[in-house]
Amino acid sequence: MxxxxxxxxxxxxxxxxxxxxxxxxxxxxxxxxxxxxxxxxxxxxxxxxxxxxxxxxxxxxxxxxxxxxxxVPEGKTAKNRMHLDVRVAPGLTGDERMQTLQAEASRLEALSATVAYRVEPDGRMEQGFITMLDPEGNELCLD
CATH class of the missing domain: 3.30.720 (Signal recognition particle alu RNA binding heterodimer, srp9/1)
Structure with missing residues (x-):
């Protein structure tokens, strides 16, 4: 169920x-x-x-x-144990994928998000993603 x-x-x-x-x-x-x-x-x-x-x-x-x-009265004090992966580039690979992710990261930066770090594709297992922080510091990944 x-x-x-x-x-x-x-x-x-x-x-x-x-x-x-x-x-x-x-x-x-x-x-x-x-x-x-x-x-x-x-x-x-x-x-x-x-x-x-x-x-x-x-x-x-x-x-x-x-x-x-x-x-809630307290602020965020540590890394989230859970976060959302926002799937903005499903099926895309390489430069096309990273350009799509970067375009979305730029859109979210205009809404007060910040880029924490970017992981590039490695040609093996890693497809690439961008980790961001929402306006209150909660992590999210553009995937």
Whole structure:
């Protein structure tokens, strides 16, 4: 039996990180509950204090896992034990692959990501990838 999965990020700014990852993955921000035009209107109606309006956010895409962002008080202190590989160059090899990965890395840098390092193809097993950090320092690989 398979189960639905949600991917959860602990972070300092859920709204900003959700917007970043929506761009990375081609997702959209989760729409507000039925009957509300905005999340702000829903949260106000639910009596959530305005100071808590950015405590959580989520992004969604049909047929894909929901990605949830929750504010936590502590910052990131070590390398992630898990990260997402964003498959932007499946089936590509050599220069074409690395050019495609670099183009995506440049797009994400414009969204406040940073390149951590780049691994070149070795002609044997390694196809090449670029490891990046999201705006809060979480690792992701462009593969």
């Amino acid at each position: 398979t189960r639905d999965v949600q991917i959860t990020f602990d972070c300092a700014d859920p709204a900003a990180l959700a917007a970043f990852w929506a761009e990375v993955l081609g997702y959209e921000l989760q729409p507000p509950p039925e009957g509300f035009d905005t999340w702000e209107a829903a949260l106000a109606a639910f009596g959530v204090p305005q100071s808590e309006w950015n405590a959580r956010s989520a992004i969604v895409a049909e047929g894909a896992p929901r990605v949830f962002f929750q504010r």
